[in-house]
Amino acid sequence: xxxxxxxxxxxxxxxxxxxxxxxxxxxxxxxxxxxxxxxxxxxxxxxxxxxxxxxxxxxxxxxxxxxxxxxxxxxxxxxxxxxxxxxxxxxxxxxxxxxxxxxxxxxxxxxxxxxxxxxxxxxxxxxxxxxxxxxxxxxxxxxxxxxxxxxxxxxxxxxxxxxxxxxxxxxxxxxxxxxxxxxxxxxxxxxxxxxxxxxxxxxxxxxxxxxxxxxxxxxxxxxxxxxxxxxxxxxxxxxxxxxxxxxxxxxxxxxxxxxxxxxxxxxxxxxxxxxxxxxxxxxxxxxxxxxxxxxxxxxxxxxxxxxxxxxxxxxxxxxxxxxxxxxxxxxxxxxxxxxxxxxxxxxxxxxxxxxxxxxxxxxxxxxxxxxxxxxxxxxxxxxxxxxx
Amino acid sequence: xxxxxxxxxxxxxxxxxxxxxxxxxxxxxxxxxxxxxxxxxxxxxxxxxxxxxxxxxxxxxxxxxxxxxxxxxxxxxxxxxxxxxxxxxxxxxxxxxxxxxxxxxxxxxxxxxxxxxxxxxxxxxxxxxxxxxxxxxxxxxxxxxxxxxxxxxxxxxxxxxxxxxxx
Numbered sequence: 263x264x265x266x267x268x269x270x271x272x273x274x275x276x277x278x279x280x281x282x283x284x285x286x287x288x289x290x291x292x293x294x295x296x297x298x299x300x301x302x303x304x305x306x307x308x309x310x311x312x313x314x315x316x317x318x319x320x321x322x323x324x325x326x327x328x329x330x331x332x333x334x335x336x337x338x339x340x341x342x343x344x345x346x347x348x349x350x351x352x353x354x355x356x357x358x359x360x361x362x363x364x365x366x367x368x369x370x371x372x373x374x375x376x377x378x379x380x381x382x383x384x385x386x387x388x389x390x391x392x393x394x395x396x397x398x399x400x401x402x403x404x405x406x407x408x409x410x411x412x413x414x415x416x417x418x419x420x421x422x423x424x425x426x427x428x429x430x431x432x433x434x435x436x437x438x439x440x441x442x443x444x445x446x447x448x449x450x451x452x453x454x455x456x457x458x459x460x461x462x463x464x465x466x467x468x469x470x471x472x473x474x475x476x477x478x479x480x481x482x483x484x485x486x487x488x489x490x491x492x493x494x495x496x497x498x499x500x501x502x503x504x505x506x507x508x509x510x511x512x513x514x515x516x517x518x519x520x521x522x523x524x525x526x527x528x529x530x531x532x533x534x535x536x537x538x539x540x541x542x543x544x545x546x547x548x549x550x551x552x553x554x555x556x557x558x559x560x561x562x563x564x565x566x567x568x569x570x571x572x573x574x575x576x577x578x579x580x581x582x583x584x585x586x587x588x589x590x591x592x593x594x595x596x597x598x599x600x601x602x603x604x605x606x607x608x609x610x611x612x613x614x615x616x617x618x619x620x621x622x623x624x625x626x627x628x629x630x631x632x633x634x635x636x637x638x639x640x641x642x643x644x645x646x647x648x649x650x
Numbered sequence: 651x652x653x654x655x656x657x658x659x660x661x662x663x664x665x666x667x668x669x670x671x672x673x674x675x676x677x678x679x680x681x682x683x684x685x686x687x688x689x690x691x692x693x694x695x696x697x698x699x700x701x702x703x704x705x706x707x708x709x710x711x712x713x714x715x716x717x718x719x720x721x722x723x724x725x726x727x728x729x730x731x732x733x734x735x736x737x738x739x740x741x742x743x744x745x746x747x748x749x750x751x752x753x754x755x756x757x758x759x760x761x762x763x764x765x766x767x768x769x770x771x772x773x774x775x776x777x778x779x780x781x782x783x784x785x786x787x788x789x790x791x792x793x794x795x796x797x798x799x800x801x802x803x804x805x806x807x808x809x810x811x812x813x814x815x816x817x
Contacts, residue, residue: 281815281816285813285814285815285816288814288815289814289815296814296815298814298816299813299814299815299816300816300817301812301816303810303812387817388817389817437817559659559663559678560678562678562680563674563677563678566677567677609814609815611815630810632667632674632678
């Protein structure tokens with residue numbers, strides 16, 4: 263008898279993340295300047311860390327309610343209302359999750375019947391398609407184009423819809439392109455979504471990091487609240503990635519469904535992290551504002567520098583990524599990133615790991631000190647000069 | 651004086667790093683280099699940018715034995731000039747590093763440096779407390795500076811703890 267693997271076929275067939283490969287290449291190298299990091303360079307504000315320490319001193323080490331501390335959900339509800347003009351009931355429409363990723367997972371599992379299609383707008387965060395697969399759905403990608411700054415258009419969306427389409431996952435401001443959809447653009451997309459009766463899973467984790475236009479939540483668009491699962495969290499805006507704390511807001515029936523999955527698989531998010539998040543919402547908004555200002559300056563610096571050295575780069579409206587085109591060098595994004603790492607010790611992420619439309623681009627995170635960015639720009643200019 | 655948002659941003663960046671390259675600064679605030687030069691010149695002329703100094707941790711320098719004291723000074727304000735006249739008399743002394751008018755239990759906060767505690771003590775007893783309007787002084791010597799003007803002197807664990815490539 264042939265010994266077959268114990269691993270499920272679904273998992274065996276799941277493609278490993280292309281980012282992992284670059285991590286392995288870069289991790290043991292000395293003197294690397296990394297633009298490959300998908301998280302803030304700020305350490306969580308001291309007032310937040312201090313509040314977490316206090317909660318431990320006070321012995322707050324037990325489980326919380328499945329959906330999270332009610333004080334925190336109330337605080338989230340008023341934050342979402344004041345900041346983004348969307349109203350959710352703290353007791354029935356908000357679940358505190360283990361990061362945005364878990365929120366996306368339970369959102370998909372709560373809505374998908376086997377074989378239903380979910381549209382994934384690429385280039386995008388590497389987890390969306392695998393999470394759709396794990397939830398028993400079928401991921402169908404939409405390839406946005408650089409000529410349109412990777413903005414999803416209503417036409418592209420409508421073309422991708424089939425009778426089997428249940429939902430769309432979108433993320434604005436976007437990882438890896440930094441592209442932010444304006445309100446008018448969201449309204450056009452919303453029309454198609456409503457026409458075809460789809461659910462939108464809107465990953466708004468970068469909502470606090472919008473630099474030019476005010477951020478508009480998908481749920482704030484007329485008629486979208488009842489069909490939107492809104493994902494947000496503390497990782498990016500509040501510089502709290504390692505705490506693993508996010509939240510999901512949705513219509514009551516979907517929230518109830520997600521809570522079933524959450525209570526059986528997660529019980530609740532980490533208690534100490536929830537107390538930290540409570541403090542972040544109560545007193546952290548000034549820090550968020552300062553971080554936003556600082557990212558904006560660094561964005562301006564890096565985008566100008568890329569364009570100067572001959573890497574065409576659109577101005578990303580949010581997040582902390584620039585997504586320049588490397589087509590002028592004639593290298594593929596994998597070749598470019600590998601050569602750059604070995605020849606100049608600068609780590610970037612090749613665009614194709616975020617979807618096929620990311621090919622010809624690299625993702626450069628500017629969440630690094632200005633000194634690091636200056637050094638990276640110096641090395642990259644030298645590199646591009648060689649291959650141009 | 652009213653400053654534009656861009657001027658304000660330039661000021662904030664220069665306050666943190668006065669040696670920043672104008673070309674880099676121009677990119678950061680989306681301006682031309684000449685615009686930066688003009689703005690900085692204007693702000694210097696208007697005495698908004700007062701001087702470009704460095705923060706030095708003298709405690710690390712062997713030959714340095716200086717001491718710093720913060721002195722709470724109570725004074726009698728004078729009709730017509732308030733506290734300004736006595737503040738002027740105080741800040742003209744070279745030993746005086748800073749003078750602030752305070753709310754609360756005393757009026758002026760004066761920071762004085764000297765080569766030794768004795769020298770500072772002498773300054774307080776002979777120069778400061780003998781001024782006509784000065785009613786009383788309370789001197790606090792600084793033992794160690796941890797953070798000054800927003801800068802931590804000996805940061806701990808400052809290295810980047812993030813993994814080198816992440817999604």
